Amino acid sequence: MSLSNEQVGRIARLSRLAISETEIDVTRTKLDGIFALIEQMQAVDTAGIEPMSHPQELATRLRDDVVTETDRRAAFQAIAPQTEAGLYLVPKVIE
Amino acid sequence: MINASLTALRRALDDKQISSVELAGLFLDRIEAHNPVLNAFITIDRDGALAAAGDADARIARGAAGPLTGIPLAHKDVFCTEGVLTTCGSKMLANFVSPYDAHVVTLIKAAGAVSLGKTNMDEFAMGSSNENSHFGPARNPWNTAHVPGGSSGGSAAAVASRLVPIATGTDTGGSVRQPAAFTGVTGIKPTYGVVSRYGMIAYASSLDQGGAFGASAEDCALLLSAMTGFDARDSTSLERPPQDYAAALAPVAGAGDKPLAGLRIGLPREFFAEGMSDEVRAAVDAALDQYRALGATTVEVSLPNAKLAIPAYYVIAPAEASSNLSRFDGVRYGHRAADYGDLNDMYCKSRAEGFGAEVKRRILVGTYVLSHGYYDAYYLQAQKLRRLIAEDFRRALGECDVIAGPTTPTTAWALGAMGDDPVQMYLADIYTIAVNLAGLPGLSHPCGFGAGSLPIGLQLIGNYFAEGTLLATAHQYQQATDWHQRRPAVAGV
Numbered sequence: 001m002s003l004s005n006e007q008v009g010r011i012a013r014l015s016r017l018a019i020s021e022t023e024i025d026v027t028r029t030k031l032d033g034i035f036a037l038i039e040q041m042q043a044v045d046t047a048g049i050e051p052m053s054h055p056q057e058l059a060t061r062l063r064d065d066v067v068t069e070t071d072r073r074a075a076f077q078a079i080a081p082q083t084e085a086g087l088y089l090v091p092k093v094i095e
Numbered sequence: 096m097i098n099a100s101l102t103a104l105r106r107a108l109d110d111k112q113i114s115s116v117e118l119a120g121l122f123l124d125r126i127e128a129h130n131p132v133l134n135a136f137i138t139i140d141r142d143g144a145l146a147a148a149g150d151a152d153a154r155i156a157r158g159a160a161g162p163l164t165g166i167p168l169a170h171k172d173v174f175c176t177e178g179v180l181t182t183c184g185s186k187m188l189a190n191f192v193s194p195y196d197a198h199v200v201t202l203i204k205a206a207g208a209v210s211l212g213k214t215n216m217d218e219f220a221m222g223s224s225n226e227n228s229h230f231g232p233a234r235n236p237w238n239t240a241h242v243p244g245g246s247s248g249g250s251a252a253a254v255a256s257r258l259v260p261i262a263t264g265t266d267t268g269g270s271v272r273q274p275a276a277f278t279g280v281t282g283i284k285p286t287y288g289v290v291s292r293y294g295m296i297a298y299a300s301s302l303d304q305g306g307a308f309g310a311s312a313e314d315c316a317l318l319l320s321a322m323t324g325f326d327a328r329d330s331t332s333l334e335r336p337p338q339d340y341a342a343a344l345a346p347v348a349g350a351g352d353k354p355l356a357g358l359r360i361g362l363p364r365e366f367f368a369e370g371m372s373d374e375v376r377a378a379v380d381a382a383l384d385q386y387r388a389l390g391a392t393t394v395e396v397s398l399p400n401a402k403l404a405i406p407a408y409y410v411i412a413p414a415e416a417s418s419n420l421s422r423f424d425g426v427r428y429g430h431r432a433a434d435y436g437d438l439n440d441m442y443c444k445s446r447a448e449g450f451g452a453e454v455k456r457r458i459l460v461g462t463y464v465l466s467h468g469y470y471d472a473y474y475l476q477a478q479k480l481r482r483l484i485a486e487d488f489r490r491a492l493g494e495c496d497v498i499a500g501p502t503t504p505t506t507a508w509a510l511g512a513m514g515d516d517p518v519q520m521y522l523a524d525i526y527t528i529a530v531n532l533a534g535l536p537g538l539s540h541p542c543g544f545g546a547g548s549l550p551i552g553l554q555l556i557g558n559y560f561a562e563g564t565l566l567a568t569a570h571q572y573q574q575a576t577d578w579h580q581r582r583p584a585v586a587g588v
Contacts, residue, residue: 008459015417015462016424016439017455018447027459033518034460040406041476044483051478052485054301055287055534058331075194081431088426091438 001039002032096121097257098582101166101314104260108155108165115151115165119144119209122167126211126258132585135233135243135253137172138180138213147209154207162317162341164207169262171250172213173220174200174305175294183296184216184228184246187423187430187449197294198326199263199305206321211259215249218451219420220270220298222246223520224513227453232510235278236583237549241507244274247308251278254308256583261318262308267299268408269502269527271306272539276502276552279541281569281579282308283315285562287534288333290319291326297419299412300331302531311579312540312569316340319562335560343563344570353390354571360386361396361495366526372505378543378551379501382572386499389571396491396498400483404529405521407484410464410477411532416454417461423449456517485533492558497568501526502552506545530556538565541578548583 003011008028012019019027073086082089096104096113107113113121123141130136144167151165175181175193177200182188196204203210217227225233225248233248235241236256243252247264251274254262264271266284275282283306290305297303307318317340324337360383367376383393425431425445432444450458464473491498504525513520530537536559539552557565573579 011459011463011466013443014466015455015458016421016442016446017450017458018440018443027456030456030517031459031463033516034409034456034521037518037521038406038409038460038464038473041403041410041480042472044400044403044476044480046476046479046483049479049482051475052482053478054331055485055532056331056333058288058333061327061330063327072194076427079190079192079194079428081425081428090426091435091441093438 001035003028003035097125100311101162101260101309101317104166105162109160115148115155115209116145118165119148119167119211122259123211129256129258129585132239133234133236133252133256133258134231135215135249135256135258136169136212137182137184137215137230137249140179140210140212143179144209144211147204151207151209161206163203163321165209166261167209167211167259168203168318169211169214169250169253169259170200171247171262171264172216173265173296174263175296176200176210176213179213181213181296182230183220184218184230185449185451185454186229189229189430191428195294198291198328199322200294202324203263203321208321214247214253214262217246217248218454219296219416220246220265220267221416221453221457223269223273223523224508225249226510227451229451235507235549236585237279237507238547239585241509241549242277244277244507246270248274250308251275251280251282254278254280254310256585260309261314263318263322264306264308265295266304266306266531267302267412268531269524271308272502272527272537272552272554273524275308275539277507277550279550279578279581280308280310281312281315281538281540282306283319283538283562283565284530284536285319285323286536286559288331289323289335289562291329291332293326293328299415300419301415302412304531311573312538312566313341313344316344316566338563340563340566344567355386355568356390358391358497358568359495360391360393361491361498362393363396363398363401363491363498363500365398365401366500370504370525371501372545374545375501375503375505375551378545379553382542382553383499385572385576389575394495396494398487398491398529400480400487401529403480404484404532405525407477407480407532408528409460409521410473411481413457413461414465414474415461417458417465420454420458453517481532484529488529488533488535488556497561497564498556500554502539502554506549506551526554535559536562536565538569540569540572541581543578
């Protein structure tokens with residue numbers, strides 16, 4: 001398999017990673033190498049094999065429906081790039 | 096003191112031969128003297144360490160000391176530490192002062208151990224050489240032109256050069272065991288779910304597991320004992336009581352000079368085929384002879400699907416990473432680009448600037464394999480191979496008690512030697528990755544040296560929850576050998 005520049009651009013958009021035209025060429029070459037490695041998987045017949053998502057078979061734990069966290073907004077917002085009046089600031093989304 | 100085992104340090108602290116403040120000062124001075132060359136630490140926390148050491152001294156004076164009270168250590172910079180810079184080796188988090196502690200950090204603080212700082216690592220734990228750190232590579236203390244391995248390269252280099260007696264690490268595909276092998280220290284990755292992942296910055300959540308570095312299996316046992324235990328804040332934390340791995344090291348009464356009598360060591364045919372360098376093979380063979388001399392028997396086993404571990408890993412890990420790293424959006428914490436247009440532009444530029452090349456590649460691979468129309472061919476196929484690999488281990492561990500083999504195919508390579516091809520470096524993790532896919536515990540201990548005095552490691556793999564067996568097995572080997580007591584010349588130990 002080898003990717004086209006358009007495909008690399010599309011994956012970068014999905015990944016929310018800005019990528020320049022010159023970077024696309026270099027990235028495509030490296031990704032082609034990685035996918036050549038990954039493609040070795042396709043030679044294996046896995047019909048009837050149950051996918052393993054996790055090393056331990058765990059049931060999801062439930063907890064009581066009560067408040068356990070304290071309000072730490074000030075501490076969390078102290079490390080944010082931009083806040084105002086207890087809110088995170090981002091560029092205007094709705095005109 | 097610099098070379099002392101934790102047991103000896105404990106005795107010195109309890110007997111008031113040295114205070115915890117003095118001990119912390121001794122190691123802090125070493126860090127400040129040698130870190131400019133080794134680059135093992137990203138952050139040195141002298142003030143925090145001395146305050147914690149003062150508390151430890153008060154606790155020792157009260158007679159309330161535990162095994163780690165007053166013992167200096169370092170945390171891999173993947174663990175969140177409240178009030179202390181936590182970078183994960185990334186520009187993205189270069190200014191991130193965590194507002195909370197990882198569960199591991201909380202446990203170790205409660206044990207009274209003294210954190211001296213945060214160690215260097217490959218960005219977001221993605222790498223096998225520490226060359227992917229935003230803060231420059233850590234160096235191998237045995238030869239500073241060589242890499243210390245990765246991703247926990249800083250922790251391994253720090254323990255090897257005795258800048259600190261013990262350190263924490265994490266292991267997603269070999270990131271504790273491989274740097275342990277490259278730097279001549281002992282490192283253990285426990286069974287998946289034994290160490291809480293809360294506050295451990297996520298790379299690949301179904302593979303990530305905290306682990307321990309020390310000079311010996313005994314030191315690792317003491318540190319790992321303090322790191323384990325159920326934590327409700329990690330949905331995959333296992334509900335098991337805390338373990339005392341140090342107690343498991345005690346020799347069997349009457350074992351004499353055959354302390355490992357009855358232990359069956361499985362040697363996977365596939366690990367001893369082509370790929371291993373001659374010097375690694377010679378050192379591993381000699382270590383196996385030593386194990387036989389200690390009473391163990393060896394039996395050939397087979398892991399026929401082991402070769403599929405690397406391709407399966409490079410689907411599963413990037414897929415999980417692309418999801419985990421989507422949280423870095425420049426809104427709530429981490430890097431935000433200086434110039435941007437709309438919200439989407441802010442995301443794209445902040446992420447492009449904040450992440451390094453290898454992290455971006457893995458995000459792109461992960462995004463692709465999870466995208467519409469490709470999920471079955473990649474992610475689902477990789478999970479089926481994961482099942483085959485885990486089944487291989489289940490069968491093999493039915494025929495033996497532990498599996499042994501090389502930790503790495505070669506000794507540590509020179510900085511830059513892997514060139515520009517990421518796949519070359521991926522292949523260097525051939526012996527460690529399958530263990531993470533299966534979720535089994537693995538340990539690496541030093542077993543010799545190759546050309547240029549570069550250390551060689553032997554890997555032991557056990558069944559689920561066999562950490563105690565791995566540590567006890569390595570401990571018996573270390574009672575009979577002195578590889579783990581060799582020290583590099585670089586830091587004057």
